[in-house]
Amino acid sequence: MMGASREALDAARERLVALTDNTGVDAAALATDLAAVTGLLDRETSLRRVLTDPAQAGERKAELVRRLLTGQVGGEAVDLVSGTVRSRWSSSRGLVDAIEELADTADLIAAERAGVLDSVEDELFRFGRVVSTSPELRAALSVKDDSPAAVSAKAGLVRELLSGRVQAVTERLVIRLVERPRGRSLDAGLNALSTMAAARRNRSVAVVTSAVPLDDRQRQRLGDALARLYGRPVQLNLDVDPAVVGGISVRIGDEVIHGTVADRLDEVNRRMAG
Template identity: 35%
Template sequence: MGSATTQALAASTDALAAASGLDLGSAAELFAASRAIGESAQLSGALADPAAPAAARAALVSAVFAGVSTPVRTLLTTVSAQRWSSASDLIDGIEELAIRTAAKAASGDDVAGELFGFSRVVAANPELELALGSRLGDASAKGALVEKVLDGAASPAAVLIASSLVRNPRERRVRQVLGRAIDIVAAQSGRTVATVYTAAALTAQQQTRLRDVLARRYGGEISINQVIDATVVGGLRVQIADDVIDGSISARLADLRQKLAS
């Protein structure tokens, strides 16, 4: 992420935090806006063009998105006024605002946990992953498939996020976009996501101890997502963003084999 995008995203997120009147419907509008901009190279290029006057970009937003609610149009105007490193970054930024808006609208639900659960369902079902990730599939059909799979099993916010993302993958893998969404939802609630790979499920007490240790190391609250993985053998492998803490027996054995071979 370029420095321009970092600043633009920070300003856009601040605008979201200060905005009022946003709800789950607003999140749906932002997802639709992100999709529309992503499908038009001309529109995305014009909105991300740093040489274009901010007033011209604001007028373009008003013209193209005249039908959306006032709070969303105001937010899109703020986004377009920023300097983004690329048109792709601008689209990512609007998508992130949509995810954050959905998370804010469902603050009482475990949206991150539900998205993680769905990502594990996708990982365990190659046919489902292929259907959702195929470039040839119809976007609306993919969204409808997600809604069918999650019907009654997830909150409306989680369903909206997942179904919207598969409609607009933009060359990204399904689990990749879900992983990004999980991190954004967690960040919106002031948490950091730790994915824990273990051969057997952790007890509540073990989770509490691990959460406390990670909180001291990384600061802030930690959300733990467990992945049962027989290849871990024993111990844990913890991933937080790009950091990996591997205390598994399999990792120790691999290290030992490497030392013996050298």
């Protein structure tokens, strides 16, 4: 995001935290309402342009939001979105991205309150692994068709795969992602959600790929080493891939720590080729 949108998003995050600090607020219902607003703004190009027009007064934009949304979504969502449009946004897409993030965060807050955030984080990662290793499933859930029938089919497939097997929050998050990918790949969207879940616990996520499963002692040593390196707790999401031959490879965000035999063989081949 550009500077103005980053500042506006930070302010929106703070408003969401302040709002959900009140345990009387139903975070899951708020997430559903914010997701509905995301869908509205994603469809209505002219509306989101008006709401991010720097020539329009912030209070005028907030009043427009109140007129449009009151009675359609809960009061908490109306207040949050009207406050958000008062800020200055660098682009109309930035506003929609922000409200979508607020919806996902509200669902993760609901999971945190229910004591199932760890499970949600793990389930998102595991489903991401399933998708990444199944081209047929990825294709079925990534069909570029916005017709109601196609969207309903994708949501139905997610329910068939996940209902009763994962937390309700996990199912909601994945369904929203496949219904409205908004230009993201399914893999990238699932990875982003998993990272957001980890951030709720103030920790980083490390995707660890090894040739064979790590035992408890190895996981503990690796987790401790990464925590010292990054200065915060690190959640290990473990993946086994015999193709790495030996050792491990660790990815945290955009940073990759190479330590596999396959990596070293690739490096030798590159040097010989050069």
